[in-house]
Amino acid sequence: MSQAQSSLPQDSLIPVGVSSCLLGEEVRYDGSHKRDRFITDKLSSYLEFVPICPEVAIGMSIPRPPIRLELVEGEVRLRGVRDSCVDVTEPIGEYSSAISSAIDNLSGYILKSKSPSCGMERVKVYKPDGNLAGFSSPGMYARRLLERYPLLPVEEDGRLNDPALRDSFICRVFAYHRWRQLCAAGLKRDDIVQFHAEHKLLIMAHDEQRMRRLGKLVGSLGKEDLDAAAQEYIKEFMAALAQPATRKRHVNVLQHLLGYLKRDLAPDDKREVLNVIDQYRLGMIPLIVPITLLRHHFRRIRVPYVERQLYLYWSPPELALQNEL
Incomplete structure (x- = not known):
């Protein structure tokens, strides 16, 4: 096993915060959930989920009247849809601060999209009369999370x-x-x-x-x-x-890796690798194909520099991430 391979998480799961409803917990305003099977069935093999529902945490009932982001005198607040006297802006802010010690221990966070409290982006903002304000915002809890923890990897279920x-x-x-x-x-x-x-x-x-x-x-x-x-x-x-890797940049890395084999690789093998990389460049095959072929050759031809690289080995095969790239 290479040094890079041994750097994959093995003995312990990685702590990641997650909106509770995505794990199947019935905590939404209508008493339902939004279980995400990729999260619960796939990622759970590698991540230790810390479920958080800020609305329930501040004492809101299940079920409960719906809330929304509302523009009030130039300020976005979190208020009841049917009763504007329900305003949980401050309680959500206080909870965001109170939970900071738990967030400090996380290595990532998955939020529920479109939620007025947890949506990461493009959450609708309304005027008090019910019309759209003309712009969107992160949810109230999500905005505080993103501001306080700019390094923390954060994503929402829809974008996954x-x-x-x-x-x-x-x-x-x-x-x-x-x-x-x-x-x-x-x-x-x-x-x-x-x-x-x-x-x-x-x-x-x-x-x-x-x-x-x-x-x-x-x-x-x-x-x-x-x-x-x-x-x-x-x-x-x-x-x-945070910048998603592109096909063009992957091709650049694959060709870079091939350069470490050029002195030891047989001509036919080199042509095969070049052909597979070009097929990937053209979108004919997924990234896992050239990755697997290069792994094969680097197992035979030991290159210490490459053995230190996580590029070829970081992605758990069970998640099949490179099968869709």
């Missing part, structure tokens, strides 16, 4: 149906968890250097410009305060992985 967004989110969760483990153990300069080396090709697949900036930052680690450098590094790193 997009293969590229799903891949980006899960990749960020795994990577952020690794970073948090390093920090918990006492982050050292060599830890950042090794972390960057292991993730370099993953970063290249998502954001090549940031990969270069991160490389320069790592190269100057001894010249500035380590804590400040670490904060700058992880901020840029998470921003890079």
Whole structure:
């Protein structure tokens, strides 16, 4: 097993917050749930879910009158649809602060889309008369979560149906968890250097410009305060992985990897790899095909640099993420 493969989470699950209704809990305003089988049946093998429903947590009943985002004197508030005297803006804000110690321990968060409290984006905002205000917003709880934890990988259930967004989110969760483990153990300069080396090709697949900036930052680690450098590094790193990897950038990484085999690979094998990469470039086959072929050759031809890379090995096969890219 390569060093990169051994970096996959194995012994413990990764703690991730999730809107309770997505796990099948009947906590919605009408007493229903929105169970998401990809979350409960697939991701649960790797993630330890921390269910949170802010509306129930602040004492709202099940079922309960519906609430919505409402523009009141230039301020977006969380109020009752039928009774504007119901205003839970402050209670939701207070709960967001009260739960911060629990959120500090998370490596990701999955929110319920379109929810006036938990929607990550594009939640409708209304005027007091019931007409749309003409713009959208994150839900009230989600907005505070995003503002307070800008590094935390956050996604909502609807967007997880997009293969590229799903891949980006899960990749960020795994990577952020690794970073948090390093920090918990006492982050050292060599830890950042090794972390960057292991993730370099993953970063290249998502954001090549940031990969270069991160490389320069790592190269100057001894010249500035380590804590400040670490904060700058992880901020840029998470921003890079938040950019969904594209087919073009994957092709670039695949060709880069092939370059490490060119001296040892037989001509027929090299032509086969080039052909498979080109088929992927043209959209004829999914990413898992060239990935699997390159894994095969790197098992025969040992390249220490490649063995340190998570690009070929980070994605759990059971999730089949690369089968749809």
